[in-house]
Amino acid sequence: MRAAVITFPGTNRDGDIARALRMAGAEVIHSWHADHDLPAGTDLVVLPGGFAYGDYMRTGAIAARANIMDAVRAHAARGGYVLGVCNGFQIACEAGLLPGVLMRNAGLKFVCRMQHLRVGRVDTAFTRQYAAGQVIKVCIAHGEGNYVCDDETLMRLEAENRIAFRYCDASGDIMRENPNGSRHAIAGIYSENLRVLGMMPHPENLVESLVGGTDGQGLFASLAVAG
Amino acid sequence: MKARVTVTLKNGVLDPQGKAIEGALKSFGLEGIDSVRQGKVFDIEIATQDRSRAEALLKQACEKLLANLVVENYTVEVLG
Numbered sequence: 001m002r003a004a005v006i007t008f009p010g011t012n013r014d015g016d017i018a019r020a021l022r023m024a025g026a027e028v029i030h031s032w033h034a035d036h037d038l039p040a041g042t043d044l045v046v047l048p049g050g051f052a053y054g055d056y057m058r059t060g061a062i063a064a065r066a067n068i069m070d071a072v073r074a075h076a077a078r079g080g081y082v083l084g085v086c087n088g089f090q091i092a093c094e095a096g097l098l099p100g101v102l103m104r105n106a107g108l109k110f111v112c113r114m115q116h117l118r119v120g121r122v123d124t125a126f127t128r129q130y131a132a133g134q135v136i137k138v139c140i141a142h143g144e145g146n147y148v149c150d151d152e153t154l155m156r157l158e159a160e161n162r163i164a165f166r167y168c169d170a171s172g173d174i175m176r177e178n179p180n181g182s183r184h185a186i187a188g189i190y191s192e193n194l195r196v197l198g199m200m201p202h203p204e205n206l207v208e209s210l211v212g213g214t215d216g217q218g219l220f221a222s223l224a225v226a227g
Numbered sequence: 228m229k230a231r232v233t234v235t236l237k238n239g240v241l242d243p244q245g246k247a248i249e250g251a252l253k254s255f256g257l258e259g260i261d262s263v264r265q266g267k268v269f270d271i272e273i274a275t276q277d278r279s280r281a282e283a284l285l286k287q288a289c290e291k292l293l294a295n296l297v298v299e300n301y302t303v304e305v306l307g
Contacts, residue, residue, distance in 0.1 A: 057267070058295055065292060094295065101297045108243045148240065148298055181241065 001026040001224050003044040006072070008033040008063045008091075013049035013204065017085065020204040021046070024220035033066040044081040044223060045072050047088030049141075049202060059102060059144045060090030069095050081125055081226065082196040086142055089188070089198035098191055098198045099157070100149030102142075106181025110143040114212070115179060117165040117187050117201055118172050124194045125226035126164065129218040135172040136215035138201045140179055140187075145200040147182035147189075154183055164188035164197055228273045228281050229306040234294045235266035269293060273305075281305045 003026050007014045018028045029039040033052075038045065052063035063069070069091075076082050076097050084092035090102045105111060116137050119130045130136070149157070157163055165188040167178040178185040180200070188199030203216030236242050242264050249263035271288070273281045285303040294301040 057293075061292065061295065099297075101295055103241065103298065104243050106241060106243055108247055146241070150297070181243075 001043050001226055002039070002041050003028050003046055003223070004031045004038050004042040005029070005046040005048060006031045006033060006068055007048070008050070008052035008066060010052045010054055011048050011050035011087070013085065013087075013202065017046055017048045017204040020207045020216065020220045021223070023207060024217065024224040026220070026224045031068060033063065033068050035068050036071060038068070038071045038075055042075065042080065043226070044083060045075055047072075047082070047084040047091045049086030049088060052087055052091060055087075055144070058094065060087060060092075060094040063087075063091045064094035064096075073097065076191070076196055079193060079195055081223070082191075083126065083223070084196075084198040085204065086145075086200055086202060089200055090144060092196065092198040097196050098189055099153045100147055100189070102144050102200070103146040103148045104144050105142070105146050105179070110141075111145070111179045112141040113139065113179075115140045115201060116168050116170050116172070118168040118174065120164050120166070121161055124164075124190065124197070124222075126197045126219055126222055128222040128225075130222070133172065135168060135170070136218070137170075137213055138203050138206045138216050139212075140201045142180070142200055145180040145182065147180075147186040147200075149183065157186075157189055158184070160192070162190040162192070162194070164190050165199055165201065228276060228278075230271045230273055230281060230285055231304045231306060232269040232271060232285055232289060232293055232301060233266060233304075234269070234289070234299050234301045236264060237298055237300055240298045266299075267293075278305050278307075
């Protein structure tokens with residue numbers, strides 16, 4: 001597994017996610033937003049968290065039009081893997097890699113705390129190391145995580161089983177009042193071919209028991225052996 | 228030429244910022260404010276003097292970047 005972690009001006013979680021991938025056994029190459037090409041042999045593109053371009057205009061909007069994103073779209077169109085976390089999820093939506101958009105949190109506050117998630121399907125390259133329906137505890141840190149899409153898209157996401165993670169409580173019950181107002185408590189979604197995953201929570205923060213838990217490891221362990 | 232692009236949220240899209248602004252205005256005791264929806268204004272200078280080319284150019288700018296058509300509408304005014 002060769003992963004290209006892309007850094008935009010304002011990205012700040014690139015180091016952590018690269019570390020989580022390396023710990024899981026993946027090879028990581030850092031890429032720069034102004035480049036036109038991905039490193040040769042890239043299997044996975046990672047759009048990390050942060051505040052690319054200062055979140056100016058709309059979160060992810062300007063980053064989604066950066067030079068490297070044409071190569072990322074081509075990679076995705078070829079069936080390559082893409083993981084967008086937090087700001088990376090926002091960028092993936094703005095870039096047209098995933099449907100919908102992340103709006104300002106319904107409560108208007110930046111939420112930064114630990115959060116339980118219920119894992120959806122476990123037959124994808126991102127989740128094979130989790131158990132079906134598993135409840136994991138990771139963290140969230142965002143001001144714009146309110147997932148919005150039209151009714152038709154939402155119905156498709158549900159019908160095609162493309163909701164990767166939902167916000168839940170410690171016992172796994174889906175939250176009626178979720179942290180940001182997302183439709184159907186969506187914390188992450190897949191593309192149609194299940195090879196692009198966008199998620200607001202930060203699994204890369206939870207890979208060391210020393211700093212609060214290891215529930216994020218499953219995602220990187222899954223990816224490391226994905227091909 | 229000068230132009231103004233206005234980007235607003237589509238009807239039905241939750242606008243928590245607009246709600247907060249609405250609440251603040253109401254808290255001043257300003258009578259008669261029913262609701263507030265907020266949006267963005269872009270003032271743009273364009274090199275061309277051709278109005279229809281300017282409109283076409285701005286439409287492209289909106290669809291490529293200035294508006295997210297999933298949740299936003301835009302209007303273009305060429306001010307001359």
